[in-house]
Structure formats: structure tokens, C-alpha cells
Amino acid sequence: MTDVAIVGVGTTKYGKHLDKSGTDLAQMAVREALNDARNITIRDIEGFVLSSQNPEILQKQGNSVNHYSEFLGIGAKYAARVEGACVSGTMGLRTGYLAVKSGMVDTCLVVGVEKCYELPSGSDIMAAFAYVIDRDWEAAFGSNAPMGFAMFATRHMQVYGTTEEQLATISVKNRNFASKNPKAHLQKPITVEDVLNSKPVCKPLKLLDCCPVSDGASAVILARGDIARDYTDTPVYIRGIGQFLVPENVISSLSDLTEFTALKMASQEAYRQAGITADDVDVAETHDCFTIAELLEIEAMGFCEKGEGGRFVEEGQTDLGGKVAVNTGGGLLSRGHPIGATGICQASIITEQLRGDAPKGRQVDGAEIGLSQNLGGWGTSQAVVIYSR
Amino acid sequence: MTDVAIVGVGTTKYGKHLDKSGTDLAQMAVREALNDARNITIRDIEGFVLSSQNPEILQKQGNSVNHYSEFLGIGAKYAARVEGACVSGTMGLRTGYLAVKSGMVDTCLVVGVEKCYELPSGSDIMAAFAYVIDRDWEAAFGSNAPMGFAMFATRHMQVYGTTEEQLATISVKNRNFASKNPKAHLQKPITVEDVLNSKPVCKPLKLLDCCPVSDGASAVILARGDIARDYTDTPVYIRGIGQFLVPENVISSLSDLTEFTALKMASQEAYRQAGITADDVDVAETHDCFTIAELLEIEAMGFCEKGEGGRFVEEGQTDLGGKVAVNTGGGLLSRGHPIGATGICQASIITEQLRGDAPKGRQVDGAEIGLSQNLGGWGTSQAVVIYSR
Amino acid sequence: MEEEREIMEVPPRYPNFEQTAIKEFWDALENEKLITTRCESCGKIEFPPKIICTSCYSDDMEWVDLPLQGKLYSFAEMFAVPSGFNPPITVAVVELENGVRLFGHVINASYDELKVGDDIEITFEEMNWFDYKKHKYFVFKKK
Amino acid sequence: MEEEREIMEVPPRYPNFEQTAIKEFWDALENEKLITTRCESCGKIEFPPKIICTSCYSDDMEWVDLPLQGKLYSFAEMFAVPSGFNPPITVAVVELENGVRLFGHVINASYDELKVGDDIEITFEEMNWFDYKKHKYFVFKKK
Ligand SMILES: [Zn+2]
């Protein structure tokens, strides 16, 4: 079967876009992706995947793939809106990848978008996000996104001795990267003390352990490997995609709250397809919706041993010059997390890294193998992508 | 690439299931599909696609693919919730097909489900359905599903002389089929007069030109063609799937309100893949959400000429013994339309036909080539599947 | 014979007239002017208005007036309507002289009084919106 | 330093206690009994209760009592809570003696007073629900 390459990427700034609609943001991201590629117009693209998590509640708009197709001017012989809560972006990327890989289409546009600040208040936005949680068995009792990850944090801390300071290190590192990314939502550097002193959201997690709410859109154009160079001199190839969804959704149904079990399986599958091991990864964008998530991810993907994540980040092994640079775009923690867009943005950041186009202070020297990892639910739905030039 | 076969199908009765949740209905459909196949348990299935249109609004539940995975007990190495309004089911079927076709998984469960009657009133349900319409440029002025199809009906009637009696014929035929389908929502036979005398919903469409609101779930198990006979003696193969989404969504943006332009393209693609023409189709399940829709579909798919649909149905060409039997399961008009489930149910009805298992009065003698057609939006998002033994 | 089926709510009627990249459009309506965007790069006139051309993807968009005359392209009469409206409502798609099509309410004719091709004039009326205020929007009048 | 971020609403709290295939479960709670389903075919005990076994797909399910003793598996303390709750709320996952795990509120301890493995007793308290009435649900008490 054909290879699949990324031939164009685009992303809006992430943040509060009060004067832009979801379709405005999507148009801006796609415009950038079309300009990033060459010899391609919107009419040349055969497939269209839209990743958006909850436009129904956030924007009071359904049938989003058709709604967006009108505003993007795209006609498509394969089209789908793909949703899996926070992993919507990479689920969509993988679905577009399958459409190209299977020969169904030669090119596919994958757009991730979330428009949150259209709702009148922060409370309404948080209520919208709580829809991802099982309604009857968990959300009914007040559960929200920080809660589930705090449960992981508590148990990891008590079983392995992980500290709040170690978690804070992750937030500080990612903000430092974001300070060099003009498209990041939060760009002002912070210290470990800032994180520790920020107000509690859900103990043991504090405000600066949590990603902000962001509007934004990101887009990638996929093409068959054998025509990729028609559209760019620097195609970035998808070498493997692993995914796993476990039959666990309510927080009390999860088999182990010290690890992302589904991620172990997804990453092993991605490595197998790409013919690599964790040691080969030079740069990774991971799903740090909360600091504890990044820690669990570097363990599950085998960058360090289980339980060793705290020490590993403390040693700077996930910073530039460490064993593997993690979240050089600023991560969800600082770049922001417009839900459906996140997985697509990760792909665009890895593309920039593998082209060698990231700015000083963020570029990983000689990066050859990139990885992106995106999750949904309580880490119960996971996807990992491996990329190289 | 491998062939893809349907090796098991299951569907709940469609109708009001006041004491069943969406997950209850999905379990019931999957149980039937597992029992319909052999040598397979839920743990043997590698992929999982969930098609559900609007559980966010209808059930106040997001991340549905993970929510359902827990209740279905399915772990999956490819998983996605696929949504495209009323075409969600066939979008999901095609996405599962791609996952098998590309070699990513050997088997894939595709489940379509919609639970509507959890909302407290019919008004709330109708409000939920109106989310599929463009919010700012159409729904804001009161547009609803019957409205868009009534616009097609008006223009088709004025341009081609199609009559309300001809449209009524479609509803009568489909109810007659439904009277022999114990899983149909509405089973009591009706007459042309009943249709003409039913109260106006949106002129020129009356209540019996419109499908009811239904709860229900349907499931199919897909397998690689070379292992299909491990699971059934009567695999039904997917010979082609064509899809088209046009960049038109607001009713005033549609280029032609006398035809389903996207369906002409989707059906031609499906025929091309299967190596057939419209004349080869023996039995078709089409998306008759409103009577006018079935008429536009038989024209767009080439069963008759454009503008000739009214005469064609009047002559009984879409009934048993006619040129092509259409909606032998009762159609959306009578079987019901639990949105995300519809495309999957169509596949199960065609499977039954091609196995020769439909009851007398519904079975098409010697049916060899089956077709299902599903749409979203104002017919602007279309999918067509061709099946044979 | 059939079970009774209640019909119709609708999502809150939503355009935000202040926080939008097309505020000019809503402001113009308040002054009974109907405008949309034209791409300065390829000339495409689009409705609804866009910030980027859906054809050539230029972001060089200008506001232009739309003609206030057109012909009836299709129509329907809604008996089941969302709360906030009084049934029946006649709605239509109207094709303007420059080919642009609009969707809206017909204020002076019912279904049986209309036929495809009828001459239509665009005028303006106040409607209820999500902000619980009345705002002007265009409507159709059979000539 | 950071912009202020308001937190938390939640969707309406929803279980429908009448129109459900697991009415026995909700009725039992009203009587301060905690039950769930056991598959008579393979013996699997599942929580939440199911109408069909997620393992062997039998629909031969029986109601069984759950033990009212367990150990703290993990916990958190929510300072930002949906309307209808008073922060802070301590929440936990508790593993019962038979291995089944439950999620709920801890009513007699804050975060700093708890550790993984603590002995927990299940008791019952009234909570507000979507029907604007109070209904009993299980809660956790540190021994
Ligand atoms: Zn242009």
C-alpha cells in the first residue's frame, strides 16, 4: 500500500478569538495549510475529515462536516466528522490516513477546530466539557476533567512518591517552550513556585497544572507518498499510527490509576508499524492536558520506566538536550487545547521540527523521528503517530 | 487489497423504547449480531466504529465511542465515533470498511444508535434535530427538517409536474413492506387517501410524507474477505462504496433543488467500484426520510430518468416485481429513523435480502445485487453501498 | 390513526451581532441595507459573507450591496414551527438578479398564492433573536 | 498572573429513575441497599449494572447485593464544582471487598486526611437530581 505524507500544515493562534466563528478559524488554518503546500487549491483535495469535539453544545451547531464544507469550499468523495472527545484530532488524522492509505483518495484535508468562547460564561464552557464524562455514573456527582486526572495524580504520588514539584516542572518546561511560540495561548514564563502557589482546582492539581480553554483551528493536508513531492519539497511521512480504546469509561471502571494502559498498547503498535523503539524518538508532542498526564505518558510510551517519570522530568530528560524533547510547541498546558484541533496541531508542530523549521530554543537539533500522542476520556482512548522525513 | 464482508447483523425493534438507554439498545443489537455470526465473541473484534448523530443533545452524553465501549465490553485498536447527521450510519460503515480494507484490522464492529425519547418532549427532540441545520443562516429563522425537503418537493412538482398522489404512493408502498417487518416502528397499512388527508407539516408535505422519530440500534460485523467464512456460511460482500459531500449546507446555497446532485456522484462512484450499472440493482434501501427524498433518489441513482420519478413509482416499478424493489424493510418512513442507526440497519436489511432470508411479501426473488443509500443535510452529503453474495 | 407527533422547537436563535468578523453585515441590516462579501482577487460574491474566499482563499474581501429584487426559486409553508414563531410561516429561496440566493420568510403570501419564478422584492422586518432583542433581517415580498 | 478562569457547570444530573431497565437499582438505593447485576452464565459481577453481560453477552442477569465495606483506591478534592454542589468536595474510587469499584463522595474527610488503602464504609445520603427532587445515593465514610 501507498505511503502517506503530510504536505501542508496550518494553524491559527490559539486563545480567545471573540470576533471569530468556528468557520472563520477553520478557513484561516486551511488557508495557511494551502499556502504551506504548493500546486494545490481547495478543489484539488479529494477527502475531508473534520475533527471537532462538541460543536453541538459549544456552538449549538450539528452536522459540522457539512457546515464546515460550505465555508471551506470543499467537495469531497470521502468525508466524515470524527469525534472521540479530546483525541478527536488524531482519530481524524488516522481516519484521513486510512482514506489515503487504502487508495480511496489521493489527498485528504484534515481540519481540527473548537470554538469555546462563544458560550456566554466560563461555567457554560466547563459544563460543555463535562459532557465527555459518563452522565449517570460520574458527571451526575460533579465529576469534571481535572477530577479524573487528579485521581491518577493522587495514586501515582502515593504509590511511587511522585511530588507536586516534579509535576510543576512539566508546566514550567512547557511554558518556556510556549514563550517561543507566537501561536501559543499562554506565553509568559512561569516558575515552579508559581505553579505550587496557584489556586487549587482539584487536589493535588492546581490551576497551573491545568491547560487553559482555547479557541483555535489546525489543518493538515495528506497526500499519497508517490505524489507528495508535487506539493512540497519537504514531505513528512506518517510511519505508523497506533490506537487503543479500552472498555472503561467511568473513573471507577479503570483497571489501573497509576498508568495509561491503553497508551502502552497504542504506542507499541505505532512503534511496530514504524519499525522503531521508544529510544529512537527525538521529539514528541504529548497530551499534557494536566501535568500528571505528561508524566504518565512518558512512562507508558517507554521513555522512562513506570514510576520513574517524576525523576525523569526533574533531570531535564524531556527538555531540549534531554533524552527526548517533549512538547516543544508548549503543550496543551501553554499552547492551549481547542479540543478537536489539538491532535492536528501536534502533527503540524512535529512537521515543523522534522523540517528543521522550529525557532531556536524549540528546534531539536537533527530531529529525525517525531511522535505525537493524543488521548480521550480518562486516558482510556489513545492514539500515537510516528513521523519521519 | 482484501475484500470486506458482512458476517453478522443485528438490530433492535425501532420505536419508542422508554425503558431502554442508548447503551441498552446498543447491547441488544450487538448481541444479535454476535449471535448471527459464529465463532466470534466481543473480545475477538479488533475495530469499533460508533455512529450516533447527536447524543450530546439527545442524551446529554459526549465521548460516545468510549461511553459505548464500556457498555459493549469492546477493546479496539481502531476506534472512532463518526458523525454526519443522518448519513452517520453509512459514514461509519465506510470508515469501518476502510479500517478492514487497509489491513489495519481483521474485524470491525460498526454500531449505529440513537436514543431520542429520553428528552422530555417532542418539541425538545425536534429542537435537537434542528441542530443539523446551519444555525445563523437558516435555523435562526425557524427552518426544520421537513422544510428543506418541502423546498425540493415544491420545485420538483412545479418543474416536472410531480403530484402529491405520486409522493403518497411511496409512503403507502413502504408501509406495506413495514407491515411485514416486526421490527418496524409503524406497521399498520395506510392508503393514498390517508396520506393526502394527514395534517400538513410543511406544505406540500403532510404528516404521512414524513418519517417518525424512533429509538433504536443496529450493528454489523465486518471481516476481511479471506476469513469471512470462519464466521458465517453466507458472507455478504461490500463491492463498492461511493460518497460525496458538496460545499453547500444552507438551503439557499444548494445549486439545484430538483435533484440530489451529490448522490449522482456518489452512486456513479459506487457503481464504478462494483463494476455494475443502475440496471443491475435488484433491491435497494434508500433514505426516504420524506417521500420526496425517495423520489429524488431513484432519479439521482439512475433507476429512472430525471423528472420521471413520479410516474415510475406510480407504475409500481419500485415495488416487488417492479424494476427495482425499494425499501423492502419499510424505509425510514415506516421502519423508523433512529438517526445514527439508519445506515447500519439498511446494510442489515440488504444482507437479509441477499441471503434470501426476508419473509414472503418482502423478499426479492433471486436478489443478487443490493444497494443502500443514506444521506445527510439537504441531500448534500450522500453515501451509496453496493453488496453481493 | 397515527400517533400524535408534537413538532417543533429550535436551538436558540444565535448570531452574535457584536462579537463577529462580519459585524458590518448586521449593522447594515439595521439600516435596511443588504450587503455581502466579494473577493477582490477572483471576483466571487458569496452569501453568507465570508472572511476568506471559498474559491481562491484570498482574504482580500470587500463589502458590496446586494440587489433587492429577485425571483422565487422555491418555497414551502411551515405549519409546525419553533417557539417564537406563529404558524403558518411561508419560507422561500429567492434568486437575486446577480445569481446570489437567499433564504427567508415571505411576508405577504401563502403557499397556494405562489409559484416558482414569481417576482420578489426584498424588504426588512424586525425579528426576535437570541439576545432577547429584536433585530432587523431581510424578508421577501411577492410583487 | 494568570487570567482568571471561572470553573464549573455540569450537564443536568440525569438518571431517570422510572423509565429505565435498571429501576431495581434505584429503588434499592431508596431503601439503602446497594445492588448490581451478576451474569448467571459466566458469573461476572458488573458495576454499573447492565442488562446484558459485557463479557459473554448473556442476558440472564440477576441482582446481587454489593458489600458495604472497601478500601480507598484513589481520591481527589474538588474546589471548582458544578452548580448544585458546595466546594470543596472530596471524591474517591473505592474498591469493595469483592473487587468491584465505585465512584462517589467522601463525606467525612478532606484530601489531607486520606491515604490510599484507608478502610471505607458505604452509607447513603440524599442528593439533588435532574428531576429537582432529592434521591438517595451511596457515599463513602472513612472509618
Ligand atoms: Zn476569490
Ligand SMILES: [Zn+2]
Ligand atoms: Zn457473562
